[in-house]
Every structure is written in C-alpha cells, then in structure tokens.
Amino acid sequence: MDWLNLPPLNSLRAFAAVAGAGSYAEAADHLNVTQAAVSQQVKALERRLGVALVARVGRGIELTESGAHLARDLEAGFDIINRGVARINEAAAARPVQVTMSPAFAVEWLMPKIGEFQRAHPEITLMLNPTSHVVDLRPGGIDIAIRYRDRRRVEPDSEAFLKTDMVVIGTPDLAGERTGADLASLAELPWLQELGTNEAADWFTYHGIVPKKPLQINHMPGNLIMPAVRRGDGITYTARAFFVDDLAAGRVVELASETLFGFYYIETGPGEPRTDVMTFLKWLRTKAEVVTKPA
Amino acid sequence: MDWLNLPPLNSLRAFAAVAGAGSYAEAADHLNVTQAAVSQQVKALERRLGVALVARVGRGIELTESGAHLARDLEAGFDIINRGVARINEAAAARPVQVTMSPAFAVEWLMPKIGEFQRAHPEITLMLNPTSHVVDLRPGGIDIAIRYRDRRRVEPDSEAFLKTDMVVIGTPDLAGERTGADLASLAELPWLQELGTNEAADWFTYHGIVPKKPLQINHMPGNLIMPAVRRGDGITYTARAFFVDDLAAGRVVELASETLFGFYYIETGPGEPRTDVMTFLKWLRTKAEVVTKPA
DNA sequence: ATCCATACGATAGTATTTCTAATGCTTCGT
DNA sequence: ACGAAGCATTAGAAATACTATCGTATGGAT
Numbered sequence: 335m336d337w338l339n340l341p342p343l344n345s346l347r348a349f350a351a352v353a354g355a356g357s358y359a360e361a362a363d364h365l366n367v368t369q370a371a372v373s374q375q376v377k378a379l380e381r382r383l384g385v386a387l388v389a390r391v392g393r394g395i396e397l398t399e400s401g402a403h404l405a406r407d408l409e410a411g412f413d414i415i416n417r418g419v420a421r422i423n424e425a426a427a428a429r430p431v432q433v434t435m436s437p438a439f440a441v442e443w444l445m446p447k448i449g450e451f452q453r454a455h456p457e458i459t460l461m462l463n464p465t466s467h468v469v470d471l472r473p474g475g476i477d478i479a480i481r482y483r484d485r486r487r488v489e490p491d492s493e494a495f496l497k498t499d500m501v502v503i504g505t506p507d508l509a510g511e512r513t514g515a516d517l518a519s520l521a522e523l524p525w526l527q528e529l530g531t532n533e534a535a536d537w538f539t540y541h542g543i544v545p546k547k548p549l550q551i552n553h554m555p556g557n558l559i560m561p562a563v564r565r566g567d568g569i570t571y572t573a574r575a576f577f578v579d580d581l582a583a584g585r586v587v588e589l590a591s592e593t594l595f596g597f598y599y600i601e602t603g604p605g606e607p608r609t610d611v612m613t614f615l616k617w618l619r620t621k622a623e624v625v626t627k628p629a
Numbered sequence: 630m631d632w633l634n635l636p637p638l639n640s641l642r643a644f645a646a647v648a649g650a651g652s653y654a655e656a657a658d659h660l661n662v663t664q665a666a667v668s669q670q671v672k673a674l675e676r677r678l679g680v681a682l683v684a685r686v687g688r689g690i691e692l693t694e695s696g697a698h699l700a701r702d703l704e705a706g707f708d709i710i711n712r713g714v715a716r717i718n719e720a721a722a723a724r725p726v727q728v729t730m731s732p733a734f735a736v737e738w739l740m741p742k743i744g745e746f747q748r749a750h751p752e753i754t755l756m757l758n759p760t761s762h763v764v765d766l767r768p769g770g771i772d773i774a775i776r777y778r779d780r781r782r783v784e785p786d787s788e789a790f791l792k793t794d795m796v797v798i799g800t801p802d803l804a805g806e807r808t809g810a811d812l813a814s815l816a817e818l819p820w821l822q823e824l825g826t827n828e829a830a831d832w833f834t835y836h837g838i839v840p841k842k843p844l845q846i847n848h849m850p851g852n853l854i855m856p857a858v859r860r861g862d863g864i865t866y867t868a869r870a871f872f873v874d875d876l877a878a879g880r881v882v883e884l885a886s887e888t889l890f891g892f893y894y895i896e897t898g899p900g901e902p903r904t905d906v907m908t909f910l911k912w913l914r915t916k917a918e919v920v921t922k923p924a
Numbered sequence: 925a926t927c928c929a930t931a932c933g934a935t936a937g938t939a940t941t942t943c944t945a946a947t948g949c950t951t952c953g954t
Numbered sequence: 955a956c957g958a959a960g961c962a963t964t965a966g967a968a969a970t971a972c973t974a975t976c977g978t979a980t981g982g983a984t
Contacts, residue, residue, distance in 0.1 A: 337708055
C-alpha cells in the first residue's frame with residue numbers, strides 16, 4: 335500500500351515503452367502519440383527521480399544502468415497489470431448482450447424477428463429482460479434499453495428506430511360496429527391494461543373525454559395482454575406495429591388511431607459499447623420501420 | 630509489450646486504492662485527492678472495461694467478483710513497479726552531491742570552508758568538480774554549478790551569493806612601487822593566466838589600454854595560478870575574496886581594483902533538488918558575503 | 925566535403941484529463 | 955424521524971499531456 339506515491343504513471347509507461355522499443359520515435363508510435371510527447375514524459379520522470387535513465391548515443395539512445403533496471407521492473411509490473419485487465423476483458427466479452435424493453439414490445443415485435451439475428455450470430459448470447467420498469471444502464475448490467483416515448487415527449491436528438499401509430503384495438507366480436515369516430519363509446523368496453531399503469535384513463539383524458547361511468551379495467555401482467563385481446567377478453571391501447579398482421583387478417587379491428595404517435599428508440603449505457611453490443615445495435619437498426627395505416 | 634493499450638493508469642491506481650482502503654473516502658485520503666475524484670476515476674474505469682467493479686452495499690461499498698480479481702493483480706503489479714522505483718530512489722539518495730566550479734573558486738574560497746560542512750553533515754558525500762568548463766546540469770550528473778559573471782553580464786533575477794571586488798595582485802617584491810593609478814605600467818609585469826582564457830588581454834581592453842609591448846603571459850592550469858602568484862612568479866586578475874588574508878598580511882599587494890565587479894552565483898538543475906543537495910545549498914547560502922576594500 | 929535522412933531536443937500553444945467545491949441521495953443508528 | 959456517514963453528480967477550474975514546429979547532432983551517400 336505504499337505504491338500510492340509512485341511517480342506519474344504515464345511517464346513510467348512512456349519510459350517503459352522507450353525501453354521496449356529502443357527509440358523514442360518507435361515508442362511514440364506504439365503509444366499513438368508524437369515523439370515529442372514521449373520525450374517530455376521521460377524527461378519529467380528523470381527529473382522526478384533525479385536520475386538519468388536514457389542517454390543519447392550517436393543518433394540513437396541507450397538506457398543507463400539505472401534505466402535498464404527500472405525498465406525491467408516496469409515491464410514486469412505492467413505485464414501483471416495487463417494480465418489482470420485482459421482477464422476482465424475476456425470475461426466481459428463472453429458476457430451476453432443484455433437488452434431490456436417492455437413486455438409488449440418483446441413479445442409482439444422483437445421475438446418474431448430475433449431468430450434471424452441468432453441465426454446470423456450464433457456466437458452472441460442475447461438476454462432479453464422484458465419489463466415495464468425503467469432499468470439503469472450500468473457497466474456489467476443491461477447494455478441496451480429500448481424505450482417508448484409518445485411524440486409529445488420525444489427528445490430532439492434521440493433517433494427513433496420504430497415510429498408507429500398508436501391504436502385502440504379489439505376483436506370484431508367485442509367491438510361490434512363501433513369502428514367509427516365515436517371515441518366516447520369506447521368507455522363502455524372492457525379495457526386490458528398493464529399492472530401499475532394507467533394508459534386507459536390517460537387515453538380518455540388526452541382525447542378530452544370524461545367517461546360517464548367508471549372505466550371497466552382489467553389489470554394484468556404485460557405479457558398476457560396481447561393474447562387476451564386476441565381472445566376477445568377486452569380492448570387495449572397499443573402500437574399498430576404489434577398488430578399489423580392481425581389487422582390485415584381482420585382478427586382484430588382498429589377502434590381509434592393516433593397517427594405516428596408512438597416512438598421506440600434505443601438507449602445505450604455510457605461509453606463505447608462492446609463489440610457484441612454494437613453488432614446487435616447494427617442489426618436492430620436494419621429493422622427500423624415506420625408503421626401507419628395502410629392506404 | 631501489449632500493456633501499451635492499458636486503460637488509463639490513474640484510474641487503475643484509483644481503483645486499486647479503493648480496493649485497498651475499503652472505501653472511497655479513505656482511498657481519496659491516501660491519494661491526497663477528494664472523494665469525488667476517486668469516484669470519477671473508478672466510474673471511468675468501469676465504463677472503459679464495461680464491467681462493474683465496485684458495488685454499493687448499504688452505506689459502504691464492496692468489490693464485485695471481477696473487481697476483487699482485478700484488484701489483486703493491480704496490487705501485485707504496482708508493488709513490483711514500486712519496488713523498482715524505490716531501488717532507483719535509494720541509489721539516487723546515496724549519490725554524492727556533485728558540485729562544479731572554477732578551480733580558483735574551489736581552492737581559494739570553497740575548500741577552506743568545506744570542512745565545516747562536512748563536520749556538520751558527515752553523512753553527505755560531496756564531490757567537487759573544479760573546472761573552467763561550463764558543465765551541463767542533468768539529472769544523475771552535476772547537481773550544482775557555481776558560476777562567475779562580471780557585473781556587466783549579471784542576469785537580473787539571479788541571486789549572487791558572493792559579490793567581490795576584482796583585483797590585480799602580485800607580491801610586493803614583484804610589484805615594487807606600482808600600487809598607484811598607472812594601470813598601463815602593469816603591462817610590463819609577467820601575467821599568470823588560466824589555459825585557454827584571455828583574461829589579461831581582456832582586462833587591458835576593458836580599461837582602454839593598448840600595451841606598447843606584447844604582454845608577457847604564462848598560461849597554466851587554474852589550480853596552479855594562485856600558489857604561483859604567492860610565490861612571486863607573476864601577477865593575475867582575480868577576486869579579492871580569494872586574497873583577503875594575503876592582502877591583510879601584506880603577502881600580496883593590490884595593483885588595481887574594480888569595486889564589486891565579480892558575482893558568483895548558484896545554478897541548480899531543473900526540478901526540485903534532492904534533500905542532500907538542498908542541505909548543501911542552504912549551507913552555501915549562509916556563507917554568502919560581500920568582499921570589498923576595507924575602509 | 926557537402927548534403928540528406930534520421931532521430932532526439934525545446935518550446936509555445938492547445939487539448940485533454942483530472943480535480944475541487946458544492947450539493948444531493950441513500951442508508952443506518954439512535 | 956433525524957442526523958451523521960458515505961457515495962454520486964455536476965460545473966467549472968487547474969493540472970497535465972499532447973501537437974506542431976523548429977532546431978540540433980549524427981552518420982551515410984554522392
């Protein structure tokens with residue numbers, strides 16, 4: 335615990351690089367800096383130690399005796415440190431790519447497409463974390479979050495990769511002939527809504543409708559809602575993107591629609607993402623789409 | 630040689646300190662920085678590695694598994710580096726204090742006083758390098774140079790520790806009754822002068838005297854001049870400080886004098902001098918004096 | 925011998941990194 | 955519930971490192 339008063343570590347590294355390379359110019363190359371920078375670092379180290387480490391000999395350089403000794407120790411030390419860091423990196427590289435998103439998005443949009451990615455990159459393990467919680471993106475934890483925002487709250491510099499109408503849908507059985515513009519009448523139908531959220535009420539409020547009777551809302555875990563809607567258990571408010579096929583086949587009907595109201599975009603943790611994460615991101619972006627009512 | 634792409638070394642050190650101390654606050658103490666600085670460094674490292682190293686546990690922290698492993702390696706690595714640096718430092722500390730100065734100054738001024746310093750600091754080895762060459766002050770080489778400047782060339786911010794008249798002196802035998810103002814007549818006496826210099830001629834030039842006959846100059850190594858002057862072999866141009874006693878005793882007489890013309894000052898190499906060097910400098914400054922003609 | 929290519933040295937200005945100060949948040953003990 | 959202890963976050967200041975440029979010394983080629 336007395337290595338706390340070491341000379342500036344960068345100058346030690348610079349000197350070690352010089353010792354290894356045999357010349358300032360080459361060392362500078364390896365360190366991705368200019369020769370002048372290395373020269374200064376070594377000078378600073380010599381000053382700090384009060385000992386000459388490098389001597390000019392003709393056109394090149396040579397280590398002094400002290401310099402040679404120090405270089406040996408530095409090389410050994412940095413090598414050990416490097417091994418430690420390398421181990422961490424290997425472990426990190428093998429770690430699965432962890433993605434969080436809402437349950438609905440996972441089941442209705444991502445899962446149907448994910449097979450393609452896994453076929454293309456069998457070496458990458460994906461771990462999906464479908465939850466409506468907003469999870470922190472920390473190092474060693476979740477790598478990517480796919481977040482929803484409606485267009486009222488879109489942040490100017492965030493690039494959405496899925497823009498979609500938001501719709502209220504239900505089976506034709508349940509909806510009857512309500513497909514028209516009478517939004518208020520939707521308050522009479524049973525709603526399905528994710529536990530702990532309040533989408534239905536918000537939706538009415540947004541449209542300036544005050545239901546005459548209390549809404550009839552069935553709360554359930556997010557992953558159960560979509561099947562329940564298809565079964566005709568109720569109606570819900572969701573992204574058109576999740577029901578394109580069902581709508582086309584007439585299995586569900588659209589009771590209301592807000593054009594390009596929903597934005598899904600990608601958030602990554604701080605810093606440069608790992609290679610695997612980048613690969614997944616790239617793939618994800620190729621799947622970007624805009625979903626709105628067919629002509 | 631692949632430890633060149635290590636993460637920022639300072640953040641590695643910060644993390645290692647945290648691992649060793651068990652808390653950010655204490656680590657910060659040891660590193661002589663604020664807790665915030667350490668926190669930032671560790672965060673940066675986690676970001677860089679893409680791995681969580683430290684976890685908050687209640688009010689304190691705990692290392693993750695990765696963190697613990699890395700900490701072990703870092704400690705080992707830094708320890709080796711530290712040992713290397715420590716060896717250099719020990720060697721440097723034991724190195725003698727090396728001082729360069731002119732031969733005349735060494736023999737006439739410093740040597741008579743040096744015993745006192747060595748009695749006071751027997752643990753410090755002094756190495757004097759009396760030469761009229763201007764030696765470079767590099768780390769690992771000369772620590773201190775005592776340089777002469779005449780008052781025409783004194784640098785404004787350099788602090789002289791010895792200011793002295795410059796005089797032309799010789800034995801009474803040799804000089805006869807020439808003590809007066811007739812400087813031109815000094816050209817008839819034999820001069821003693823350091824090899825490779827041109828003091829005598831310069832002196833006449835400075836005083837605007839053009840000798841009628843060529844000067845009679847005897848070149849010799851610097852250390853031999855003063856004894857030769859005392860022996861009556863010739864006259865020379867030198868600092869009054871070197872002959873205060875001889876003048877007082879009448880063993881030599883002053884043939885000409887320039888009041889406070891000579892300045893000796895100290896020059897040290899770049900950077901903070903070593904402890905031993907500082908000790909010597911301090912002592913040297915206590916010997917500072919101004920030497921001029923007694924009233 | 926002179927010129928040229930190579931490599932290090934010095935320095936001023938700029939860019940980057942690191943640190944501090946101030947403040948906020950969470951947890952735990954009383 | 956309150957206050958103390960300890961980590962997190964931020965903007966701005968300070969310190970450090972780097973680049974660009976020029977200068978100097980050396981050794982080989984014409």
